[in-house]
Amino acid sequence: MIKNTHLYNIVFSRDDYMEVLMKLENHQDSIYPVKAKKVISNLDHATSMEDRNPYNEVLDELYNVMDVLHIERVDRPVQSAFLNVREILDYISEIHQKLDDINEIKRGIKKDYYENQEAIELISCLHRDRISIDDIHELKYVALRFGKLPLSQIEKIKYFDSYPFVYQELSHSDQFAWVVYGGVEHSIGEIDNIFSSMNFEEVKLPQFAHGKMEEAVAELKAENKTMEAYLQELDQRIEKVKEDNEEQLLGDFWKAYRLKELYKKGKYVVDLKTKAAIYAFSSLSKDEIEGIVNIPGLTIHELPIDTYQDQGVEGPVYVENNAFFQPFECLFTFKPGEKFDPTILAGVVTMISAFVLLGDLGVGILCILLSLVARGNIGKLLQRVGVAVTIGGLLSGTVFYSMSLYDSIFVVGTNYAMKIGLFFVINIAVLLVCSLVKKVTKRSIKSKGGLSWQ
Template identity: 30%
Template sequence: MAIEEMELLDMTFDKKYLKEVLCQLKETKYFYPQPATKIVNNVKDVFTMTPDEDYKNMLDELKELAEHVKLDTSSVKEGSIHFAKEDYRKALDDVTKEVKQYLDIKEEFVTERGQNQAAYEILEGLSNTELNMDEVKECEYMEARFGRIPRRNKDKLDYYRGQSIMFLDLGEDAKSVYCLYMTTKAAILKVDNIFQSVGFEEIEIPDFVHGRMEDAKKELLEEIESMNASIRKADSRLEGIRDAHEEELLKMFADLTFAARIEEFKVFVVDYQSKYAIYGFVPVRVAKDIKKAFEKYNVEYQDLPADIYGDQQIIAPTLTNNYPWAKPFEAISKVKQSDHVDTTLATAVLFILVFALMLGDIGLGVVLVLLGLLMRKKTSGKMINVLGIASFVGGLIYGDAFYSIHLYPSVIPVADAFSYQRFINAILLLIVGQFCIGKVKAIYNEQSMINKVFSIKGVVGIVMGLAVAAYVAIAVDTTWHVSYLPLVVVLVLGIVLNFIKKALDKKQ
């Protein structure tokens, strides 16, 4: 398959069509716009455009608001650019103000509930001791602290066992250890510092907690339930706001999402004061279709060579037109825009034939296909899938599973015994095949006929490489004893021809 021939398309249009052109640009496939900052050459009175961040900021605010009121925006369709930004700003501020009123109330209740739940955990732990809450609070010569520390830091307190500290473990949950520590009033500051170093968080015990422990716990539970009821009421009010403004908010979300995306395309706009222009690479074969898509906006076109701005590092993307099953192998062929030939198809065929005919096995094919499915979002996963199918087909031909289970006689003649030589031969064939493909590509890209023939990267290089490969294959795969003289002659002759080529280059 071929590399797409690219051109740089200059589209100039009236300023009044800016939004419409940007919307069309967003929908246009195979148009690769270039940043305006690369096009503008410090020419006086020629400017670039900066996206309006207001749309993005408003969208971020709306996303946060939607999260607070549990507004589902997942099914919102694409919006429109035809709206007044000022109207959306006011509407968003009004709804946000209304939501914030109940959100602040809810957060206050959530904070208070958390404090009461922590205090309940403390009381729960004290229930299993003989300590009296009132006596602890009213102790004249001792200071007490209730709180919690991260579980991971509990062992660090072992280093302070020699200190005058009374530590009581009151229970723990998934993250914290609830505890009480007491010490003398003279040592309290030092002990407070010790516990702060291990992440101690003090828990205030409400003033109403006193007397019998069970009564105090019951009172705390009632307070917690009261907080829960208040939180549910606040949630209900927030849901009411959502229901009242749902249609308005969803339309706003769709329009702002679309507008923010369109604003991103302003970085490609060159401002010539009287008109705007956008420059982008397009494949020559679809240039007419792209021009037709913009024709209703009175766009003026100029077709430019793809390398016209090469000195400004504006490089055309490399596009190839390969079959879907061959496309993953572009990662191996590594085609560049400067290449004159796309070797992806040849690379794909080489790998597929090697995996089918030399590594063909039903078991290997199934394993590779499963692995490819697990990695299906990556290019390498798609390549593994293709090779797995090739190996599976080869396995059907040979009737083998995992190279040890013979399900039925092979369709084509093959050695009965499995040998690791098959893997070695497959690797050698891939290396030689890739070498030949690379050399053919280099010869095709080379302009000089002398270099095509006499260069190490040309025909001479291919002959030398194949000669070495042939001798390696004979040494690895056979018991033949052959003379190395022909190989030496080929290599020496290749080196001599290469020196002659360099001498000719210097004379030219």
């Protein structure tokens, strides 16, 4: 059955257009809006709601903060079409500020922790070479520098033999040599420049490190242990920020995401300055459309179905059949203005002709198996034809028309090639006749003053 199609002009307050889009989107199978550009040519001072999407920025910020907090974007239902973008951006900014404050403290602690680790390594080197930390702190007139020098730079030191400094390697790792160099106070700046050119990294001995080497290392390790505990506390603060804000961020994210996608559909909204309008085709009645949108100040006008045919606007054709015959709709193409739906007729003829002329157990079962592979209406059509052929096969008792399992109960001739040919002739003839009737019916409706879809 072909249902009647209406063209509606739905007018509402411009402030409500996102809410209207959200409600209409939930009925996109029965309401088909027309692109605004196709109708505004006939309207003065009207434009399409197509400009920069205001939800891009807030959605990008939500993506960012949720990634920082490792929040999984679990889907949330959206109940409202309202979102205060400025308020959300300020809210996200506050979260970032909290995280920045915590991370700034973490960076300082990690820096101190790393320096202590290097100091522990350096003290271990000094201990092996029996160098006293107290003696180093008490040095006068001579400056010493301890640190790491890349192994690739060691060979370059020989080019500076004429400069007044002493140098000693303490130990080696895979990439660095732990070294100490020194010179008198008034020339140490020039010596520092030489070693800096070779990517020397100085490691300073903490002022509190003194006395026996073991005590200095223990003191540094104790400080690092305290810093590790504080770092864990800071990580817990970040986790608390996540727990306190996860639900709100998820809700705002999915609302912004939905609104961004809805805003893209502004191409269907005609901007009338203080008002907005959507032109849409639907098989629903005016009262049903009003019940769906249901906002204050809504007005709906039904227009002639061919109002915008000169702009190339044609409405959809709504075809409705019961579930059994629905797959046979794929045998036809329906155009606007057609009133005759031959789906059921074609389905009945196809099934009966398959039962009478193609009845065979092997072919029927093969059709059913092929229907499991084919998709959509084609697969369902094959399934129904396969069932009809199989039932006919139970009466004929044949398998692939080459052998009989038992005496036939019902059979129409034994010339199988002729029967198969007759099946296709009958069904093609029915399809052609139905298509002709569709066209004739369409023309007759037009000639009687009905709506024109041409």
